[in-house]
Amino acid sequence: MKTLFLIRHAKSSWEDSRLDDHERPLNQRGKENAPRMAARLQELGIKPDALISSTARRAASTAQVFADHLDFPRDKILFDADLYLASVGILQKIIGKIEDSFHTVLIFGHNPGLTLLVSQVWGLPIGNLPTCGIVSLNFESFTWPEASSRLPKKAAFDFPKNSSPPISFSK
Numbered sequence: 001m002k003t004l005f006l007i008r009h010a011k012s013s014w015e016d017s018r019l020d021d022h023e024r025p026l027n028q029r030g031k032e033n034a035p036r037m038a039a040r041l042q043e044l045g046i047k048p049d050a051l052i053s054s055t056a057r058r059a060a061s062t063a064q065v066f067a068d069h070l071d072f073p074r075d076k077i078l079f080d081a082d083l084y085l086a087s088v089g090i091l092q093k094i095i096g097k098i099e100d101s102f103h104t105v106l107i108f109g110h111n112p113g114l115t116l117l118v119s120q121v122w123g124l125p126i127g128n129l130p131t132c133g134i135v136s137l138n139f140e141s142f143t144w145p146e147a148s149s150r151l152p153k154k155a156a157f158d159f160p161k162n163s164s165p166p167i168s169f170s171k
Contacts, residue, residue, distance in 0.1 A: 001103065001138065001139065001140060001141070002103060002105075002138075002139045002141050002142075002144060002147045003103065003104045003105070003136065003137070004095065004105055004106075004136070004139070004147065005041070005046070005048075005104075005105070005106040005107070005134055005135070005137075006107050006109065006114050006117070006129070006135045006136075007062065007063075007066070007106060007108050007109075007132070007133070007134050008109065008110065008111060008114050008129045008130065008131055008133050009026075009030075009054070009056065009058040009061075009062045009109070009110060009131065009132070010026050010029075010031070010034040010037075010058065010061070010062045010065075010131055011026065011027050011029045011033060011131040012025065012026055012027060012030060012058040013025050013026065013027035013030075021056075022055070022057065022084060023057050024056075024057060024058055025057055025061065026058055026061050026062070030058065030062070030131065030132065033131070033132040033160040034061070034062050034065040034066070035069065036160060037066075037132045037134060037158070037159075037160060038065050038068070038069035038070065039069055040158060041066070041069070041070060041134070042069045042070055046070060046104065047070070047071075048070055048105060049101070049102035049103055049104050050076075050078060050099070050102045050104075050106070051063050051066065051072055051076070051077045051105075051106045051108070052078045052079075052080055052083070052094070052105065052106070052107045052108070053077055053079055053083065053107075053108040053109075054079075054080065054083035054084045054086075054109050054110060055079050055080070055081045056084050056110070059083070059084075059108045059109060059110065060077075060108075062108050062132065063077050063106070063108040064077065066108075080094060082094060083107070083108070083109045084110065085110050085113065086109060086110070087116075088113060088116045088117050088120065088121060090113070091107075091109070091114070091117050092117070092121065092148045092149065093148075095107070095144055095148040096144055096145040096148040096149075098144040099144075100142070100143050100144060102144075111128070111129060114129045114135070115127070115128055115129045118135050118137075118155075121149075122137065122152055122155065123151065124155055124157070124169055125169075126157055129157075129159075130159045130160070132159065132160050133157070133158065133160070134158045134166075135155065135156070135157050136156045136157075136158075136166075137152040137154075137155045138152055138153050138154040138155070139152050139153060140153045152169075153170065154168065154169070154170045155169040155170070156168045156169070
């Protein structure tokens with residue numbers, strides 16, 4: 001069984017227009033939402049084997065907050081430049097290359113790729129993965145290449161403004 005959490009970076013700041021998009025930091029709302037969403041995973045007892053993040057500052061900062069809440073060493077976060085604004089195809093390739101010894105993996109990335117992946121490839125009725133939104137997917141697969149192209153057995157969707165339990169989907 002493989003469990004994948006796709007997490008869109010927390011809300012970023014547009015305050016300094018001179019900054020390159022890749023270098024934009026989290027804004028105040030992002031700094032509040034990231035720990036709140038990380039705490040939700042912590043409450044579920046999630047123990048990740050790997051955290052993989054885009055190299056963009058806003059994604060890396062979000063991954064670091066989650067690492068802190070989930071007792072995952074920050075220096076073990078894997079950074080992948082290809083996650084920055086990745087297409088669906090690139091995302092599937094990245095997922096397919098995850099070490100099979102990892103069973104629970106968190107990926108921190110960007111839209112529109114993440115939303116298109118969950119809606120078009122896995123058929124989940126999610127029109128937009130909001131900032132700091134989380135989609136969890138459980139696959140009956142023993143390898144990540146299988147998981148990257150199969151429908152999940154179960155999936156759930158949560159986001160900062162959600163005040164009820166995560167929205168669940170199953171086959």
